[in-house]
Amino acid sequence: MANLPLVTLKPQYHRKAHQITINFEYNEVLIKLLRAKTEAKWSKNLKSWYLQNNPNNLKVIFSTFKGTAEIDADAIFNTKMPSKKFPKKRIRQLNDDNRLLLNNFYKYLKGKRYSDNTVHTYTQLVADFIEFYNDEPIENLNNRSVEHYIETIYIKRNYAINTQRQFISSLKLFVVFYQSSKINDLQLQRPKKSRQLPNVLSQLEVIKLLQVTKNLKHRMALALIYSSGLRISELINLKIEDLHIDRQQVFISCSKGKKDRYVNLAQSIMPLLKNYLMTYAPKTYVIEGQNGLKYSDSSIRKFLKSSCKLAKIRQVVTPHTLRHSYATHLLEQGVNLRHIQELLGHARPETTMVYTHVARKDLLNIESPLDKAIKQLDAVKKPEDKFLLSRNF
Numbered sequence: 001m002a003n004l005p006l007v008t009l010k011p012q013y014h015r016k017a018h019q020i021t022i023n024f025e026y027n028e029v030l031i032k033l034l035r036a037k038t039e040a041k042w043s044k045n046l047k048s049w050y051l052q053n054n055p056n057n058l059k060v061i062f063s064t065f066k067g068t069a070e071i072d073a074d075a076i077f078n079t080k081m082p083s084k085k086f087p088k089k090r091i092r093q094l095n096d097d098n099r100l101l102l103n104n105f106y107k108y109l110k111g112k113r114y115s116d117n118t119v120h121t122y123t124q125l126v127a128d129f130i131e132f133y134n135d136e137p138i139e140n141l142n143n144r145s146v147e148h149y150i151e152t153i154y155i156k157r158n159y160a161i162n163t164q165r166q167f168i169s170s171l172k173l174f175v176v177f178y179q180s181s182k183i184n185d186l187q188l189q190r191p192k193k194s195r196q197l198p199n200v201l202s203q204l205e206v207i208k209l210l211q212v213t214k215n216l217k218h219r220m221a222l223a224l225i226y227s228s229g230l231r232i233s234e235l236i237n238l239k240i241e242d243l244h245i246d247r248q249q250v251f252i253s254c255s256k257g258k259k260d261r262y263v264n265l266a267q268s269i270m271p272l273l274k275n276y277l278m279t280y281a282p283k284t285y286v287i288e289g290q291n292g293l294k295y296s297d298s299s300i301r302k303f304l305k306s307s308c309k310l311a312k313i314r315q316v317v318t319p320h321t322l323r324h325s326y327a328t329h330l331l332e333q334g335v336n337l338r339h340i341q342e343l344l345g346h347a348r349p350e351t352t353m354v355y356t357h358v359a360r361k362d363l364l365n366i367e368s369p370l371d372k373a374i375k376q377l378d379a380v381k382k383p384e385d386k387f388l389l390s391r392n393f
Helices: 028-037 055-065 096-111 114-130 143-155 159-178 201-214 216-228 231-237 267-280 297-308 319-330 338-345 349-357 367-378
Strands: 006-014 017-023 041-043 048-052 070-072 249-252 261-266
Touching: 006 055, 017 055, 028 055, 028 267, 048 055, 055 070, 096 114, 096 159, 114 297, 143 159, 159 249, 159 297, 201 216, 201 297, 201 319, 216 231, 216 261, 216 267, 216 297, 231 297, 231 319, 261 338, 297 319, 319 338, 338 349
Parallel strands: 006 070
Antiparallel strands: 006 017, 017 048, 041 048, 249 261
């Protein structure tokens, strides 16, 4: 044991959470083990590796270095962490009748087989509306009541247009469910949807992003999202059995809109995928979290943000940015819009057509009038008449 390298574990409060710092003299073998078998991250400020301080991570550290290093964890075992204080969750001020009504509305949405996210979102939006008029009978509410609520809450607080559209959609369903109010769902108008063009990375930026992502699991997650155009929910729900490696396809089961589809598994991703499967040996999900559970979307967003900093990408990048980039690059390669719609799992072609405004395939051949004007000046015979844009005026 005396010849084994020493790993010292210490408690440390870092990034608004209690962490375990993993300290040792530079050792490539130990670094490779950390990267391959744990979610440990390197902190420049602490000058050490760290993991969140909890019993599961402590077990992971011991199992990772078993037989490879001697572990000194006295500082962890002898230090008591302060109890966490979570902010109290706000309880809506609803009377018993309204609370029962909302519970029944929730069951109604579940019975209509809406997705869990839709059921939760719609119930919360309607609950906020009912709480606003908690002291007034719902039977007396009308379309003016809805307008007043939007003017008071959504407009003054500068809520996003999409949130207001969701509220109107949820209210339309509530009116069908509870027909005793005076709200006319036919007169409820959704505001026009804002047409914001998606952020897109260049292909070189995507390669750079993957290069700087050293953790094997993190690189695998980002590569899958981009190479197959996956939603983040599709990635974290992707199971081992959904990978058809021989056919180079991925089966996406019951995705948004309860649709199944197949997407391509890139040839270039195969070595990375085989290396990842051999190293981590996931049992159920392709990208697994601790104890074989689903990986959290917040963790993916977090390490993606770190990778973007390392890659010196300044624009805001989310997992959906990689999906946008996948679709745009396909369009620039000349792939038919209908095929892209199928690969993305879009229900309507209008959703896919937004990428035509971003793709540069046809725009690259359009010459700027400024370039043309300067070229015409460059064609003159007298050197003193030539114009340089960079010259000082």
